Amino acid sequence: MSLLKVSNLAVEFTADKKTVKPISDISFTMEPGEVLGVVGETGSGKSLTAHAIMGLTPLVGGKVSGSIEFDGVNLLTLSASEMQKVRGAQISFIPQNPMTSLDPVYRVGDQIVEGLRKHLKLNRWKAKTLALELMEQLRIPNPKRVFEQYPHQLSGGLKQRIVIAIGIGTNPKLLIADEPTTALDVTVQAQIMRLFKELTTEKGIGLMLITHDLGVIAQVCDKIAVLYAGNLVEYGDIREVFKKPKHPYTKALLDCIPYIGMEKGSLAAIEGNVPTATNFPIGCRFAPRCGLVMPKCTESFPDMVELAGGARVACYKYTEETVAG
């Protein structure tokens, strides 16, 4: 059984009698211990997908449809109090900004202990012992001292480790990390990513890593899901996708990344911007920026097709080929 099976996930918001659907038709699965990278530009719906899985969309007034099966249970059918038992205990979330996700007026140790006591029903002392163990596992130097400190006394890297400790402390089956290293330096980023890799291989935690950094995805993930303007446009094995990207958007995105030793003047850009949810174009949403656009791309939306090797892509280039072949 898959750890997570998302089918036809869509979220819609209604404001001023107008309905917008920032994400729609998102389907993918995750196995235990698997690392899935979710990539896309700002406004592609990466974070909203994560929020929908966490059951946090009611907070912002969104209506979720489709199904999110976690460990065999459709999370969308759970009541708010049932969901609360899943959230934090079985699915943990590591938010983007460690600077603002810790409470500045509580000691960081107490913030780790809080989740452990609530979800694992531990007493104060046991929770503290476990918290110190977690901090040691995450290679926080001098855990006893850090335990007593306030967030502002810690560096960005340390704060992010505390947030990770809160996330993994309850032994979740699925960890969703939303841009966990965006605010950090490359050297610290490398350390945190090594940590994630250890956690998934040793504890079998499934990790959904949301980022716009394709370098991070290439080094850490097993599978990749590429989102564009609220749609899943490509999904597949990491090596396959990076070696031979199928969707023109994935290819364009990979061409935008400078690397050491790159020849001057060869950096490609994707002209234009990601459309906003209020004015998604008809048909393929990438069509206005696509170099390979065909007439039918602007008429109707291409279905997701499964190619040999398990990769899935939503592009008319491939529906044509499969029909012909």
Add this chain to the structure above:
Amino acid sequence: MENYLEVKNLSVSFTVRGGLLLRTIGVVKAINNISFNVKQGEILGVVGESGCGKSTLARLILRLIDANSGSVSVKGKDILKFSNKEMKHQRRDMQMVFQDPYSVMDPRYTIFRSLSEPFQIRKIKHTRAEREKKVNELLAMVGLSPEHGLAYPHELSGGQKQRADIARSLALSPEFLILDEPTAALDVSVQAQVINLLMKLREELDLTFLFISHDLALVSYFCDRVIVMYLGNIVEIISADKVGTHAYHPYTKALVDNIFTITPGEEKPEAVLEGEVPSPFDLPPGCVFASRCAYVKPLCHETAPVLEDNDDGGQMACHYPLSNAKLAN
């Protein structure tokens, strides 16, 4: 090539006060005896982790903060000795593009009004028609249309705002731009647009750039030479095409090895850099990087290395530089 900018022995330290009586509790040497040149027409990159003094350096050069000692010469004249009036005039030629395009523009001004403000302050382009013509030229230069001028900052995307900010910096036809992480807040696709735009503008307008970033891959692509900074010190100055292969300083090498490349499954050298940048209070007497360096030897803890020329035309501050060590083996 002539030097446009010469920085010599520049230092600044900040006093940190605390407690009830605001006593001095420490001194941070933010920039520690730094010297380098920027050649006419060059793109010079500055990289380093957060807190290494990259942005402080930019602010010192533009005299947004005052240096403790040293000199900053533009075309041979020491601008640190300029009077306020002379400096005001000088700033026409030296502009800065900031990291966060979201906080640069006044949210209550249209882009047009923000872009025409430099002309009002300098009392040039008096009539509205003149200003309109000039602002539209600026917008066109950065790939925006006159309609974008009528928008407020919140109506533009991050990339468009950054273009508008570049247009603002170019309003008074400067010779020299300091770009402080201009693409850090942008997506890679938009980052590529902005980088390509900057390359085009440099060609067309014959500009000189100081480009500050934490992204070594981007810097090595965009720049001609790269300054690597660590804790307020320059540890290496290296030609951009040698960054990947001929780094002399262990820190530069560590930064290169820590970049996540887009080749999945690529063999990476084991953790070359543990820990984080130490606190800038009371730096140790030896090399600033000694506490994290994989190649550290006793001498490194005793005396600080000075920046010296190396065989590849760059400079490094290291007792046991890597490329030389390889030769010795």
